[in-house]
Amino acid sequence: MPKPYPEEFRDDVVRVAREREPGVTLARIAKDFGVHEMTLHKWLRRADVEDGVKPGATAAENVETRELRKRVRLLEQENEVLRRAAAYLSQANLPKRLYPLASELAADGIPGAVTCRVLKIARQPHYRWLADPVTSAEWVQAHRANALFDAHTDDPEFGHRLLADEARDAGEAMSDRTAWRICSDNGWWSAFGKKPGRNGKKPWPPAHDDLVQRDFTAPGPNLLWLTDITEHRTREGKLYLCAVKDVWSGRIVGYSIDDRMTSRLAVRALESAAARRGLVTGCVVHSDRGSQFRSRRFLSALRRHDLIGSMGQAGTSADNAAMESFFALLQKNVLDRRTWITKDELRIAIVTWIERTYHRRRRQARLGRLTPIEYETIMTTTASQAA
DSSP states (O other): OOOOOOHHHHHHHHHHHHTOOTTOOHHHHHHHHTOOHHHHHHHHHHHHHHTTSSOSOOHHHHHHHHHHHHHHHHHHHHHHHHHHHHHHHTOSSSOOOHHHHHHHHHHTTOOHHHHHHHHTOOHHHHHHHHSOSSOHHHHHHHHHHHHHHHHHHHOTTOOHHHHHHHHHHTTOOOOHHHHHHHHHHHTOOOTTOOOOOOTTSSOOOOSSOOSSTTOOOOSSTTSEEEEEEEEEEETTEEEEEEEEEETTTOOEEEEEEESSOSHHHHHHHHHHHHHHHOOOTTOEEEEOSOHHHHSHHHHHHHHHTTOEEEEOOTTOGGGGHHHHHHHHHHHHHTGGGSOOOOHHHHHHHHHHIIIIIITTTOOBGGGTSBOHHHHHHHHHHHHHHHO
């Protein structure tokens, strides 16, 4: 089953189709963007329904219907909890413990969170009752922490080594490293400890090592991707583009455009690339040290798709030169050609240049005077025949 197109990509194609110049057919636009003509017609019909031009259920109405069904199912579960609880508590000569009742309801398909909320049971004690209440390691850790805390309270000037000595004298044996970890987790620092440095003195540490070392080559697809963010001005404000480039063919395999430069922008571009390329396990994703690429959202997206992160040095554009060269082409061919009034106008121009010109018309010397789409088609066909 083919991968679905990203929603942002579908919206961009619909915008281009609606605002096409006279004489430009839908078949031409579908070919430029690499989609089937019937698919483009389907996207246009769905957009007409969403905009109220044609009758039909919109996506918001479908979401509302699903939410209502979910609410009905939740009310049925809550009603079942109350019914079973009333029958359970009315029995005589039985201990009135609600934890076993919650377990029985969970076995019948009612989530424990629903049962705890209806019966006003604290969820965490219930889950601790279900599992091992306290492990032996946690018990030892708690006693060590108590000994360190007592020593820190008596002498706030002591560092973690002296606190460890005091704890060992109290009967809680531990290494200095263990004492440091416990004190660090709880913030028990010496009153004479070194003050932390000011922000902005040093660049942020990289979340990944530099696995590329300025070698922007790859023997096959989905082995090395480059990504970066660039900003462009319009009279309505700034517009930000995050693009993902496959080094093998030079194709922009994913991108996202927004008026805010947040971690969601980078995550959407990465998700778009993963959705359009399919099997991407083990691919190296190289970026700079921007906060968007060091965010928990982006790192989580890398782990979700089994991708490998890589980062260059701070303030060194040459570490991501291949991506910078693409942005330079975009700047020269689109952004500097005129003054852009609206954000939508610039957005359509960017996606049209990427999908129509850069991918399908701009030939590259390193690809043997082929476009990225032609190169991928020829090389993929050759590999299939060789196999």
